[in-house]
Amino acid sequence: MKKATTIEQVREAIGKAREKLRQASQQGGSNLIGFVPTMGALHAGHFSLIDTARRECGFVVVSIFVNPTQFGPNEDYERYPRPLEQDLAGCESHGVDLVFVPTVEQMYPAGFSTTVRVSGVTEMMEGQFRPGHFDGVCTVVAKLFSIVGADVAYFGAKDYQQAVVIKRMVADLNLPIRIVVCPTIREKDGLAISSRNTYLDKHERAQAASLYGSLQLAEELIHNGQRNAKEIIRAVRRHLAEHAPLGKIDYVAVVDPESLQPIDEIKDDVVIALAVRFPSARLIDNIRVDVKS
Amino acid sequence: MKKATTIEQVREAIGKAREKLRQASQQGGSNLIGFVPTMGALHAGHFSLIDTARRECGFVVVSIFVNPTQFGPNEDYERYPRPLEQDLAGCESHGVDLVFVPTVEQMYPAGFSTTVRVSGVTEMMEGQFRPGHFDGVCTVVAKLFSIVGADVAYFGAKDYQQAVVIKRMVADLNLPIRIVVCPTIREKDGLAISSRNTYLDKHERAQAASLYGSLQLAEELIHNGQRNAKEIIRAVRRHLAEHAPLGKIDYVAVVDPESLQPIDEIKDDVVIALAVRFPSARLIDNIRVDVKS
Numbered sequence: 001m002k003k004a005t006t007i008e009q010v011r012e013a014i015g016k017a018r019e020k021l022r023q024a025s026q027q028g029g030s031n032l033i034g035f036v037p038t039m040g041a042l043h044a045g046h047f048s049l050i051d052t053a054r055r056e057c058g059f060v061v062v063s064i065f066v067n068p069t070q071f072g073p074n075e076d077y078e079r080y081p082r083p084l085e086q087d088l089a090g091c092e093s094h095g096v097d098l099v100f101v102p103t104v105e106q107m108y109p110a111g112f113s114t115t116v117r118v119s120g121v122t123e124m125m126e127g128q129f130r131p132g133h134f135d136g137v138c139t140v141v142a143k144l145f146s147i148v149g150a151d152v153a154y155f156g157a158k159d160y161q162q163a164v165v166i167k168r169m170v171a172d173l174n175l176p177i178r179i180v181v182c183p184t185i186r187e188k189d190g191l192a193i194s195s196r197n198t199y200l201d202k203h204e205r206a207q208a209a210s211l212y213g214s215l216q217l218a219e220e221l222i223h224n225g226q227r228n229a230k231e232i233i234r235a236v237r238r239h240l241a242e243h244a245p246l247g248k249i250d251y252v253a254v255v256d257p258e259s260l261q262p263i264d265e266i267k268d269d270v271v272i273a274l275a276v277r278f279p280s281a282r283l284i285d286n287i288r289v290d291v292k293s
Numbered sequence: 294m295k296k297a298t299t300i301e302q303v304r305e306a307i308g309k310a311r312e313k314l315r316q317a318s319q320q321g322g323s324n325l326i327g328f329v330p331t332m333g334a335l336h337a338g339h340f341s342l343i344d345t346a347r348r349e350c351g352f353v354v355v356s357i358f359v360n361p362t363q364f365g366p367n368e369d370y371e372r373y374p375r376p377l378e379q380d381l382a383g384c385e386s387h388g389v390d391l392v393f394v395p396t397v398e399q400m401y402p403a404g405f406s407t408t409v410r411v412s413g414v415t416e417m418m419e420g421q422f423r424p425g426h427f428d429g430v431c432t433v434v435a436k437l438f439s440i441v442g443a444d445v446a447y448f449g450a451k452d453y454q455q456a457v458v459i460k461r462m463v464a465d466l467n468l469p470i471r472i473v474v475c476p477t478i479r480e481k482d483g484l485a486i487s488s489r490n491t492y493l494d495k496h497e498r499a500q501a502a503s504l505y506g507s508l509q510l511a512e513e514l515i516h517n518g519q520r521n522a523k524e525i526i527r528a529v530r531r532h533l534a535e536h537a538p539l540g541k542i543d544y545v546a547v548v549d550p551e552s553l554q555p556i557d558e559i560k561d562d563v564v565i566a567l568a569v570r571f572p573s574a575r576l577i578d579n580i581r582v583d584v585k586s
Contacts, residue, residue, distance in 0.1 A: 007467060113413040114431075114465035120406040138407075139466075146467040172407035173432075174300060174439040 030058035035150035040064040041081040041195035045185040049154040063100040070136030158184040160286040199281035210243030215287040229254035250275035323351040328443035333357040334374040334488035338478040342447040356393040363429030451477040453579040492574035503536030508580040522547035543568035
């Protein structure tokens with residue numbers, strides 16, 4: 001496994017990889033470069049993305065960069081976990097070919113002044129509670145895509161809105177990369193695995209499982225015939241109020257899976273997404289419900 | 294010469310070109326793809342860009358697209374000249390390999406919602422008088438760069454601020470393309486060649502030469518020792534008032550060539566840029582003055 005800290009090192013390694021892949025593909029191997037952008041603090045969710053990339057691609061790149069521009073002024077940029085040695089060991093053991101660990105100065109040198117902004121699908125849910133967040137995400141992802149020049153990028157479904165926003169950006173800017181969204185990985189009690197779970201104290205952690213519990217309740221209601229989104233939102237909120245009293249709900253939303261527009265009467269697949277703010281960590285989760293099943 | 298109207302056709306043609314260039318470069322030919330993005334109505338300025346690309350690259354792509362998003366609501370989008378057959382013949386005769394002529398729907402399909410915005414260098418001069426213009430330019434250029442995947446792109450120095458903005462975007466987003474800025478091509482009387490010159494009536498056309506005349510005056514003043522930008526701006530404005538009375542001055546600016554920040558006391562190279570609004574057409578021009586020569 002190679003480790004690159006500068007853009008030039010990445011480009012050189014990718015150039016060499018392309019040459020090797022061209023030769024390998026003549027023997028039937030994959031000539032795809034797969035990319036998993038991360039903020040580090042790698043967990044089973046990230047490793048499932050990496051493993052998928054490893055299966056599908058001839059060369060796998062992981063970036064580890066805690067991107068300051070996607071954090072709000074009162075968010076957790078400073079205390080976000082950065083266990084770099086452990087992350088590198090994890091990448092190595094999952095067969096990553098190249099890890100890119102840039103500095104903030106490498107990504108945002110003096111004079112930096114460009115923003116990639118997606119409107120529409122960024123306005124609700126996370127966009128409403130984290131203003132500027134998706135500008136930061138889109139800009140850094142556009143940069144990383146350009147630097148790595150991969151063919152496929154892997155994102156987790158836990159950050160559902162992020163995946164929709166990235167797909168929108170890729171389509172709109174005609175970026176030559178395919179976006180693959182992989183299923184959310186959960187703890188045994190259903191809590192979606194997240195780097196921020198480590199912030200939780202034991203009381204919060206116990207209650208955090210009810211985020212997924214409330215989404216399962218919503219799914220059950222829909223499968224039992226409930227089609228009124230307001231009723232579902234009410235039931236989810238009630239469930240959270242009862243089982244996660246330490247948490248403050250930012251939103252519970254029933255939305256169209258593509259447009260993210262709120263749905264009133266459920267007729268087709270929906271995504272139910274929520275954010276809960278515990279004293280130690282803000283958590284998000286979502287579930288996609290197939291109405292026809 | 295091939296003509297592509299869809300993004301898929303461009304990608305296919307570029308894929309084939311890359312293969313051919315790879316082989317050609319083994320015999321010492323250039324393996325570079327050069328790109329000249331235009332709005333059509335091609336003139337000697339465009340052809341000088343194309344000829345430069347032709348000399349430097351193994352494969353030359355020209356796009357012709359009157360981009361609606363870079364025109365303001367009261368600007369000339371509708372009446373902008375679109376002599377497509379003539380443009381195609383010009384490309385052919387200048388040795389262009391591929392012309393991309395997309396429709397508006399191809400570039401901005403339903404649901405399009407991404408903007409690439411450069412701040413800072415977009416705020417003054419054209420940015421001040423054409424709000425939103427550079428958002429439109431950056432977004433379409435980012436798209437075209439992604440679609441074509443060229444190694445080098447050629448822009449004219451007549452649109453000086455545009456070239457600075459594009460270079461900023463390319464640096465900030467780490468786009469894998471080199472930007473080459475080619476000298477302004479002028480009519481015999483000094484008027485910078487522009488597609489919009491055709492709008493001018495004969496009185497306006499006669500006066501329009503004084504834009505460059507006023508820039509030459511500024512250069513002369515600097516070479517004669519004038520270092521006070523206010524004095525230079527005053528002289529340029531006086532010259533324009535006298536020689537182009539049909540025109541209304543949008544701005545005359547003495548700026549740093551990279552940051553485009555206004556200069557008070559001239560110590561190093563400066564760019565003097567101006568925009569004049571005639572009844573039939575708004576014209577821009579600029580000159581770079583080397584203080585040391």
